[in-house]
Amino acid sequence: MLAFGFVLTHHRAMRAQRDILLALLLCTWGSSTVAAVHNEYPFAAVDDYLAPAQAFSSWAGVLEKHTRQHPQLLACADEPKACRGRLRSYHRMFEKAAALTDEEQISLTHFYINRVKYDDDHPQRLYDDHGKKVGVQRNHFSTLYDFLVGGGDCEDYASAKYFMLRELGFPAQDMRIVVTYERKLRGYHAVLAMRRPDGAIWLLDSDNMIRKRSHRGYRYVYAMNEHSVWDHREDYDGGHEERTTKVVSSALQSEDTAGSFDP
16 A cells, blocks of 8 residues: 555656656747747847937938927927917827827827828938039938828827927837838838837737737838937848948938838
């Protein structure tokens, strides 16, 4: 009887060890599968840092313009009837946001910006100091003020959300405008990535979706905020200077480069 009890106990112990090992294997397998399926934006990828934001001249110009236009935004908050477009409702949005939680402020900003009319970027001719044409910029980012007046396309939605959330007090280090290659659209697209206090990464798209769990379908190309630029591509060649040239060229879609951002 004792021997039988020992055998039974030993059998249960072996089965318990087997079940624990199987559970650990499943957890490990499941974790790697989730990471691969969800394709989470790599906020923590230190090696993807490329350069200060000022190295991206087009984006640096937008940052400077936003700073110059900030008094105009404040004026619209005080005297909305004197402003154009959705700037007239800008003050109401901020008044409402003051009583909301952070998550609610993100949702309010997301849907407020997405209600602005979509408008394709028109080619912008670039000239040197002598008036000679040096190229054409087909895509550029808008300031919040310009976007609320005239609308824009996907990269403008992303930059407008970035600037509005900065106005609401969200830290720059937890936000990035991310240019992706979207496999479904077979074209370039821009979204706003946000890192939440619990470590979750949210993607704010121009289709009214806030993607909190699944980031499938995006191939990250580069990203930026007011401090830095990140290059997420893995297939570049050459040194840092060549890498910088490639990512900026890809972003600006110069005159001899086909394609554009998709909405």
